[in-house]
Amino acid sequence: MDLVISIFEQGLIFAIIAMGVYITYKILDFPDLSVDGTYPLGAAITATLIASGINPLLAMLVSIMAGAAAGLVTGLIHVKLKVRDLLSGIITMTALYSVNLHIAGRANLPIFNTTTIFNNGIVNTIFPGFLEPYKTLIIIFIVALLAKLLLDWYLKTKSGYLLRAVGDNPAVVTSLASDKGTIKIIGLMISNGLVALAGSVMCQQQRFFEVQMGIGTIVIGLASVIIGITLFRKLRMVKPTTAVAVGSILYKACVALAITYGLSATDMKLVTAVLFLIILVIAMERRTRRKKLA
Amino acid sequence: MLSLEHIYKTYNIGTINETCIFEDFNLAIEDGEFVSVVGSNGSGKTSLLNIICGTIDVDSGNTLINGVDITRMDDFKRYRKIGRVYQNPAMGSCSEMTILENLSMADNKGKSFNLKPGTDKRRIDFYRDNLRQLGLGLEDKLNATVGSLSGGQRQALALLMSTMTPIEFLILDEHTASLDPKVAETIMELTDRIVRDKGVTTIMVTHNLRYATSYGSRLIMMHEGKIILDIKGDEKSRTTIEDLLGIFNRISIECGN
Numbered sequence: 037m038d039l040v041i042s043i044f045e046q047g048l049i050f051a052i053i054a055m056g057v058y059i060t061y062k063i064l065d066f067p068d069l070s071v072d073g074t075y076p077l078g079a080a081i082t083a084t085l086i087a088s089g090i091n092p093l094l095a096m097l098v099s100i101m102a103g104a105a106a107g108l109v110t111g112l113i114h115v116k117l118k119v120r121d122l123l124s125g126i127i128t129m130t131a132l133y134s135v136n137l138h139i140a141g142r143a144n145l146p147i148f149n150t151t152t153i154f155n156n157g158i159v160n161t162i163f164p165g166f167l168e169p170y171k172t173l174i175i176i177f178i179v180a181l182l183a184k185l186l187l188d189w190y191l192k193t194k195s196g197y198l199l200r201a202v203g204d205n206p207a208v209v210t211s212l213a214s215d216k217g218t219i220k221i222i223g224l225m226i227s228n229g230l231v232a233l234a235g236s237v238m239c240q241q242q243r244f245f246e247v248q249m250g251i252g253t254i255v256i257g258l259a260s261v262i263i264g265i266t267l268f269r270k271l272r273m274v275k276p277t278t279a280v281a282v283g284s285i286l287y288k289a290c291v292a293l294a295i296t297y298g299l300s301a302t303d304m305k306l307v308t309a310v311l312f313l314i315i316l317v318i319a320m321e322r323r324t325r326r327k328k329l330a
Numbered sequence: 331m332l333s334l335e336h337i338y339k340t341y342n343i344g345t346i347n348e349t350c351i352f353e354d355f356n357l358a359i360e361d362g363e364f365v366s367v368v369g370s371n372g373s374g375k376t377s378l379l380n381i382i383c384g385t386i387d388v389d390s391g392n393t394l395i396n397g398v399d400i401t402r403m404d405d406f407k408r409y410r411k412i413g414r415v416y417q418n419p420a421m422g423s424c425s426e427m428t429i430l431e432n433l434s435m436a437d438n439k440g441k442s443f444n445l446k447p448g449t450d451k452r453r454i455d456f457y458r459d460n461l462r463q464l465g466l467g468l469e470d471k472l473n474a475t476v477g478s479l480s481g482g483q484r485q486a487l488a489l490l491m492s493t494m495t496p497i498e499f500l501i502l503d504e505h506t507a508s509l510d511p512k513v514a515e516t517i518m519e520l521t522d523r524i525v526r527d528k529g530v531t532t533i534m535v536t537h538n539l540r541y542a543t544s545y546g547s548r549l550i551m552m553h554e555g556k557i558i559l560d561i562k563g564d565e566k567s568r569t570t571i572e573d574l575l576g577i578f579n580r581i582s583i584e585c586g587n
Binding site for chain 2: 190192193194195196197198200201204205207208209210211212213214215216
């Protein structure tokens with residue numbers, strides 16, 4: 037039972053990352069590696085702020101804004117300096133490693149016994165005894181659901197339409213007298229804001245920040261997106277945001293099973309990589325997207 | 331009034347593939363004109379459109395709209411006044427979005443793309459009426475993704491989208507070339523109707539000499555970056571396909587083809 041709860045907790049936190057990666061990878065067709073830096077960025081900021089007694093909700097808000105700012109940097113490097121998409125993300129990711137260390141002040145910052153969204157006066161009293169083991173899961177679920185609903189809403193706005201259009205057919209955006217570069221930057225900001233939010237939640241759930249925690253974030257995000265989208269390809273009523281969230285939980289379940297049945301935690305990244313490869317091959321993701329025009 | 335003044339454009343400058351397209355090219359198009367542009371491949375027709383729309387930069391010379399110099403203006407800003415339909419029907423709409431979503435975006439051109447709902451429900455009837463006029467049955471498929479439509483349907487939609495909001499110039503880049511003859515005919519008639527209804531200044535590049543002679547108020551033939559024929563009014567209506575073919579053949583012989 038503990039294992040199942042843990043899978044759902046981890047899966048739902050990574051569902052937020054998957055939604056961010058869905059924006060860049062699926063909508064914008066932009067393989068954004070910044071997330072490997074913005075995920076721990078959210079955690080570093082949250083750990084630092086919470087350790088100094090700041091309200092955890094405020095810490096989450098600051099994390100989102102910092103993530104969005106990092107997305108803005110990636111976007112500006114790509115759009116204004118005309119650096120290739122993959123490289124723009126790598127530059128931001130690399131720079132953020134140092135930034136994260138500076139923010140936290142060290143490579144590992146624990147926040148045990150502090151006020152977090154999982155441990156505060158309100159949630160400690162409203163949850164009745166029998167729900168206590170699920171408290172963390174329920175709170176994560178609410179955060180993930182809010183993120184999903186917000187993103188669903190945004191994608192239905194005028195601005196959201198343009199975001200979808202720019203990945204679909206940039207020529208249409210130009211002919212609508214809109215700057216496709218600006219739209220891409222907005223997409224990267226939302227994406228990285230979400231990823232930093234996930235980092236903030238993860239940091240509060242595991243009660244520490246660790247500078248290495250970002251490594252492989254993009255792989256897990258991509259795997260979740262690809263599992264989700266492939267699984268629900270035929271069902272148009274399932275929103276992509278829901279699909280990638282389910283993908284994320286399934287992915288975490290696969291990794292957890294692999295670890296439970298014999299593989300050590302040391303093999304974690306190896307399992308992650310091999311699993312990702314298997315998913316890629318099964319999903320036949322090999323350039324099924326029509327070659328982009330223009 | 332659109333004018334191109336002393337345009338110079340050379341591709342791949344300084345390389346073995348250096349190709350001069352325009353050398354002191356000049357063209358003025360009056361408001362309300364419907365100009366057909368014909369010419370062999372490589373004569374500079376599409377480059378001309380790309381220069382007008384800002385898709386490619388010129389080496390020197392000026393592009394002016396109503397006397398205002400737009401030579402250095404970003405392409406997307408020019409599209410506030412320009413609508414464009416491409417040869418490839420897929421270029422004019424977003425395939426993974428629905429007809430309704432595509433039309434909603436087109437309808438919002440020139441306004442802010444903000445956080446209001448992407449589709450204004452009060453406009454749906456208006457979209458449906460517009461689609462009905464195309465006569466392709468699209469009015470019943472508002473929620474179908476555009477990727478599922480045929481080339482002709484997509485091109486009709488692209489035409490509708492590019493002319494939905496008030497524009498000053500309509501740029502048609504061989505927009506019937508990739509369609510079968512029957513659908514091409516439909517699209518051409520539709521184009522003519524829209525151009526007449528809106529009175530929009532139109533530049534149509536085409537390889538179809540019949541369209542070039544029977545539609546539009548002015549005809550330009552280009553060859554190697556120069557205008558070798560520019561007729562309008564009675565002179566244009568007297569010109570037949572045979573006349574145009576005659577000129578084509580004469581140029582070809584001069585070029586040694």
